[in-house]
Amino acid sequence: MTDDIGERMRRDWDARAKEDARHYIATGESDGVLFSLSGCRDAYRILEELHPRLRRDMRVLEIGCGIGRLVQFLALIFDEVHGVDVSAEMVEQGRAFLARLDNAHLHAGDGRSLAMFPDAHFDLVLSYVVFQHIPDKDVVRRYVAEARRVLRPGGLFKYLVKTTPWAAQGEEHDTWHGVEITREDVEAWNEELGFELLNGYTGDDPTTAWVVARVPGGEGAGESRGEQREQGRGR
Ligand SMILES: C[S@@+](CC[C@H](N)C(=O)[O-])C[C@H]1O[C@@H](n2cnc3c(N)ncnc32)[C@H](O)[C@@H]1O
Numbered sequence: 105m106t107d108d109i110g111e112r113m114r115r116d117w118d119a120r121a122k123e124d125a126r127h128y129i130a131t132g133e134s135d136g137v138l139f140s141l142s143g144c145r146d147a148y149r150i151l152e153e154l155h156p157r158l159r160r161d162m163r164v165l166e167i168g169c170g171i172g173r174l175v176q177f178l179a180l181i182f183d184e185v186h187g188v189d190v191s192a193e194m195v196e197q198g199r200a201f202l203a204r205l206d207n208a209h210l211h212a213g214d215g216r217s218l219a220m221f222p223d224a225h226f227d228l229v230l231s232y233v234v235f236q237h238i239p240d241k242d243v244v245r246r247y248v249a250e251a252r253r254v255l256r257p258g259g260l261f262k263y264l265v266k267t268t269p270w271a272a273q274g275e276e277h278d279t280w281h282g283v284e285i286t287r288e289d290v291e292a293w294n295e296e297l298g299f300e301l302l303n304g305y306t307g308d309d310p311t312t313a314w315v316v317a318r319v320p321g322g323e324g325a326g327e328s329r330g331e332q333r334e335q336g337r338g339r
Pocket of ligand 1: 113117128129130139167168169170171172173187189190191194213214215216231232233234237238243261
């Protein structure tokens with residue numbers, strides 16, 4: 105990705121956040137407490153299928169966290185939650201929105217990497233309605249590689265991709281109409297990066313699909329960092 109694309113993503117999302125962050129995060133559900141209710145519902149839907157593998161003491165990351173619509177609920181469920189976003193304006197508003205939660209931490213990123221986090225640091229990485237706005241396939245691939253790097257063995261990555269164009273054929277991809285990601289892209293990345301596919305390219309929306317991937321190894325499905333620490337294997 106050229107720096108130009110990174111700059112464009114930051115500039116456009118900063119402008120959207122300044123104009124009306126809630127509208128661009130949850131169009132049609134941005135009013136009052138409806139915004140948070142939509143986050144509660146989406147957090148439930150995202151986590152429900154994973155629940156046998158989840159534990160309270162997991163360290164969780166959301167890529168493209170906005171002002172923390174999902175993070176506010178993730179932080180009630182998990183001990184430590186981080187969000188990263190390309191827009192410093194989203195992050196600033198999000199820090200105010202999440203001020204009561206001392207286990208939720210938001211970071212402004214470069215729009216392509218998770219450079220602020222060490223290797224094998226997280227148990228669960230999530231990304232919802234973010235990659236569908238990224239105009240460059242290499243940037244999405246880079247995030248998948250970065251998720252692989254920051255996940256511990258046994259860690260999970262659940263992310264949503266755009267599968268078909270939203271507008272007429274030939275429309276340019278931009279920071280709203282992102283690039284389509286095929287099943288073949290996902291399979292090639294998993295193979296190359298060493299992700300095991302738990303649930304590939306599924307969903308009920310015709311233009312998007314969920315991918316759930318797992319880093320091989322670890323101590324068995326769902327064994328928590330707390331359990332590992334107790335047994336002297338913690339990080
Ligand atoms: C539709 S909002 C969704 C926010 C959040 N995931 C939620 O569901 O409430 C998309 C978010 O992705 C962020 N974003 C867009 N491109 C990004 C990139 N390349 N890296 C990180 N965040 C990005 C935007 O700034 C925005 O906050």
